[in-house]
Amino acid sequence: MSRLLRRDGTPPVPTRELTVRSADGARIHVEVHGRDGAPAVVLAHGWTCSTRFWDAQIRDLAADHRVVVYDQRGHGASPAVDRAGCSTDALADDLEAVLAATLEPGERAVLGGHSMGGMTIMAAARRDGLREHAAAVLLCSTGSSRLPAESVVVPMRAGAVRTRATRAILVASAPLGPVTPITRRVLKYATMGAGSAPERVETCARIVHACPRKARAAWGRVLADLDLDAGVRELRVPTAVIAGTADRLTPIGHARAIAAALPDGLGLTELTGLGHMTPVEAPEAVTAKLRELVTAYLPAGADAGAGAGAKTHASASASAGTGTDGTATAEKEEVA
Numbered sequence: 076m077s078r079l080l081r082r083d084g085t086p087p088v089p090t091r092e093l094t095v096r097s098a099d100g101a102r103i104h105v106e107v108h109g110r111d112g113a114p115a116v117v118l119a120h121g122w123t124c125s126t127r128f129w130d131a132q133i134r135d136l137a138a139d140h141r142v143v144v145y146d147q148r149g150h151g152a153s154p155a156v157d158r159a160g161c162s163t164d165a166l167a168d169d170l171e172a173v174l175a176a177t178l179e180p181g182e183r184a185v186l187g188g189h190s191m192g193g194m195t196i197m198a199a200a201r202r203d204g205l206r207e208h209a210a211a212v213l214l215c216s217t218g219s220s221r222l223p224a225e226s227v228v229v230p231m232r233a234g235a236v237r238t239r240a241t242r243a244i245l246v247a248s249a250p251l252g253p254v255t256p257i258t259r260r261v262l263k264y265a266t267m268g269a270g271s272a273p274e275r276v277e278t279c280a281r282i283v284h285a286c287p288r289k290a291r292a293a294w295g296r297v298l299a300d301l302d303l304d305a306g307v308r309e310l311r312v313p314t315a316v317i318a319g320t321a322d323r324l325t326p327i328g329h330a331r332a333i334a335a336a337l338p339d340g341l342g343l344t345e346l347t348g349l350g351h352m353t354p355v356e357a358p359e360a361v362t363a364k365l366r367e368l369v370t371a372y373l374p375a376g377a378d379a380g381a382g383a384g385a386k387t388h389a390s391a392s393a394s395a396g397t398g399t400d401g402t403a404t405a406e407k408e409e410v411a
Contacts, residue, residue: 101165108137117178118187119147120191125146131358147192149287151285166191188215194301216318223241266351314337319349
């Protein structure tokens with residue numbers, strides 16, 4: 076079901092929904108929020124999350140931007156794939172497919188990625204699709220390698236035992252069960268800062284617990300063996316980094332190392348006391364950074380020119396309609 080996002084004093088912002096086919100045929104669920112021709116922002120969520128993770132950014136940005144969000148394969152409304160279809164190359168394929176389906180040839184956008192979404196951008200650093208469409212990048216709370224060795228989710232001294240324990244957590248396929256006070260406390264400890272508001276903890280818990288356990292385990296295996304250091308060095312577009320200083324999953328040292336290695340780095344914003352879920356924990360800070368990148372790297376009047384950004388698909392399976400209350404309904408399209 077589409078989400079019609081209301082803002083005080085403005086009409087609803089319609090959502091167009093697409094199904095995009097990736098290079099291997101995997102189906103990727105995509106949502107486009109906002110006005111065709113507005114400056115484009117494309118957001119990739121992280122491990123165990125979904126498009127809902129970006130709701131705060133969509134609510135703010137869609138009033139004057141075109142915001143593209145998508146479910147990583149096996150997450151949200153994007154169907155599961157077998158283990159062979161879970162790789163950093165597949166993540167890069169999916170991002171390229173989303174960019175091609177939602178942006179005009181040569182049209183540029185600001186790309187943002189949280190956690191595995193940031194890794195997606197690193198994995199695509201050498202891809203023609205990213206180089207064609209990325210005006211600037213925001214990497215949120217992510218890492219490029221050595222995740223099991225450097226994560227501090229397991230409260231013990233660094234070493235082989237902690238690394239093995241962390242790897243076991245990443246690849247575990249046990250069901251998380253319902254969201255309860257206990258599971259909320261566990262999730263908050265592992266992924267959020269101590270001062271995170273209860274409603275934001277609840278939001279993250281609902282999203283994470285909705286992730287299918289097989290997808291969680293399959294992608295956890297990819298993260299456990301991650302090595303995208305070369306991708307960081309190949310990310311030759313202006314790139315900002317933002318991270319929480321209390322991140323246990325990808326500790327702040329990852330962000331500092333990435334910021335130092337970027338060829339065209341714009342610096343690191345450290346959010347004191349915040350954890351791994353920065354777009355939900357500190358939505359204002361993340362949204363402000365995205366707006367800053369749009370202002371700096373997308374031309375003023377990005378909607379100038381006939382049809383800029385109004386991607387048209389001959390294979391659309393349904394067109395926009397009008398609901399009984401007079402609001403716009405979602406377009407649903409499938410893009411080969």
